[in-house]
Amino acid sequence: MQDRYKHCYMDIEEVKQRAGPREFGPTDDMPEEYRKAATRMIQFHANSEIMGAYIERPFIRQAPSLDRKLAVSAQVQDEIGHGQLLYRAAENLGIKTREQMLDELANGEGKFLNCFHYPLDDWYELPMIMFFVDGAAMRRQATLKRTSWEPYAHAIDKICFEEGFHIKHGESILAELASGTRRDQERLQEAFDKWWPRILQFFGPTDDQSTHSDFSSAVGLKTMGNDALRTAFLNVYLPKAEKYGLEIPDTPAVTFNEDTQRYEVEEDDLDWDEFMQIARNQYPQGKGQIDKRHRTQEAVEWVRDAIENPGAGSAAAD
Amino acid sequence: MIFEVFRQEQRKDYHVHVGNVHAPDREMARMYAQVMHARRKPAHSLWVVPKEEIAEVDSDDEGVSMGGLTQKEYRWATNYNTDETFAEEIEASQREQEEAERGREEAEAND
Ligand SMILES: [Fe+2]
Ligand SMILES: [Fe+2]
Numbered sequence: 081m082q083d084r085y086k087h088c089y090m091d092i093e094e095v096k097q098r099a100g101p102r103e104f105g106p107t108d109d110m111p112e113e114y115r116k117a118a119t120r121m122i123q124f125h126a127n128s129e130i131m132g133a134y135i136e137r138p139f140i141r142q143a144p145s146l147d148r149k150l151a152v153s154a155q156v157q158d159e160i161g162h163g164q165l166l167y168r169a170a171e172n173l174g175i176k177t178r179e180q181m182l183d184e185l186a187n188g189e190g191k192f193l194n195c196f197h198y199p200l201d202d203w204y205e206l207p208m209i210m211f212f213v214d215g216a217a218m219r220r221q222a223t224l225k226r227t228s229w230e231p232y233a234h235a236i237d238k239i240c241f242e243e244g245f246h247i248k249h250g251e252s253i254l255a256e257l258a259s260g261t262r263r264d265q266e267r268l269q270e271a272f273d274k275w276w277p278r279i280l281q282f283f284g285p286t287d288d289q290s291t292h293s294d295f296s297s298a299v300g301l302k303t304m305g306n307d308a309l310r311t312a313f314l315n316v317y318l319p320k321a322e323k324y325g326l327e328i329p330d331t332p333a334v335t336f337n338e339d340t341q342r343y344e345v346e347e348d349d350l351d352w353d354e355f356m357q358i359a360r361n362q363y364p365q366g367k368g369q370i371d372k373r374h375r376t377q378e379a380v381e382w383v384r385d386a387i388e389n390p391g392a393g394s395a396a397a398d
Numbered sequence: 399m400i401f402e403v404f405r406q407e408q409r410k411d412y413h414v415h416v417g418n419v420h421a422p423d424r425e426m427a428r429m430y431a432q433v434m435h436a437r438r439k440p441a442h443s444l445w446v447v448p449k450e451e452i453a454e455v456d457s458d459d460e461g462v463s464m465g466g467l468t469q470k471e472y473r474w475a476t477n478y479n480t481d482e483t484f485a486e487e488i489e490a491s492q493r494e495q496e497e498a499e500r501g502r503e504e505a506e507a508n509d
Contacts, residue, residue, distance in 0.1 A: 154472060218487050219485070219487065240491055240494075241491060241494050241498075243491055244482065244492045245473060245475040247488050248488070249472075252480050255480060
């Protein structure tokens with residue numbers, strides 16, 4: 081859109097004043113601080129979509145029925161698509177190119193959600209991701225329909241449209257296992273015990289510990305804080321776990337505070353050292369996941385080359 | 399030259415294709431687009447695009463399959479009988495998918 085005029089430069093105070101749902105777009109001359117914060121947030125989200133797909137991918141092969149296999153493969157395909165939409169939204173900010181962000185992910189500099197650093201061991205663990213983690217992500221994404229960076233909100237519109245299928249398919253697997261044999265129920269409980277603390281950490285440290293939260297909220301990128309989101313998640317997903325006969329582990333302790341109408345989690349019961357190690361991309365299993373992404377990116381390098389420089393490789397073959 | 403016109407009704411809306419104009423150049427095309435497509439109906443912004451710049455994928459073309467042709471119910475929230483109303487965003491997603499499904503059925507019926 082080369083012939084569209086640029087709005088005049090906005091300083092950060094003006095941004096804070098105007099901040100509201102879908103308020104800013106590529107034709108606004110945004111201060112660098114805003115563009116950097118938005119890039120950090122959207123790139124993290126995009127990376128998480130891609131790494132989420134890598135967690136689910138092995139279950140295309142391991143699915144117990146053809147219906148499940150088709151649905152899992154459709155989900156993996158959706159997640160990769162979500163990643164692509166988001167890299168586009170981030171690219172519009174002019175801080176990083178899509179290639180740069182993909183390279184950063186492959187070489188271990190790109191950050192992504194804690195839950196996707198833990199590969200899944202078996203089918204019983206799949207609904208932990210598909211129902212609880214995707215459900216948590218949906219809670220968060222729904223609040224981002226009101227983010228101030230318009231291209232981000234547009235990507236979120238399409239993501240939310242598709243995700244209903246993921247969560248319902250995830251719940252359908254959960255319901256099937258929960259009503260299975262005694263052994264199925266035990267294994268489901270084991271998976272839940274293992275994943276529950278990680279799911280509680282999904283929303284990150286509490287607001288007072290969170291580093292970038294204040295600025296992102298002030299400029300309208302984020303529309304709800306970590307604590308409120310975690311409560312909103314627990315409000316509906318905790319009863320779901322109980323509905324399927326899952327026992328909520330005693331630690332980490334989760335209690336509902338009647339006065340504040342909020343769930344409180346005993347933070348000391350959670351392994352924040354591991355969380356921080358993950359946040360630095362140094363958790364061994366998470367490194368394994370990043371390496372997988374790295375190998376795949378390298379393996380298809382020749383395809384990208386062939387597309388971007390058509391004819392370049394054929395001379396040697398002639 | 400033919401230019402396709404996309405109209406955005408209000409700020410923050412999506413641009414929607416509303417028709418085209420015949421014009422000798424870009425400048426005139428922008429003017430005609432305003433007269434044709436923004437005079438009565440409210441418009442906040444128009445995109446005016448040379449028709450030949452638009453790449454089209456036609457479902458009638460050979461080798462093209464754009465969903466709907468094969469059984470893909472498994473891709474829809476409506477295919478799973480768990481309850482969607484427990485969380486408003488899941489319910490919203492399902493309602494949007496139901497609307498898309500109705501749109502598909504209508505398109506098929508008109509085929
Ligand atoms: Fe997704
Ligand atoms: Fe998903």
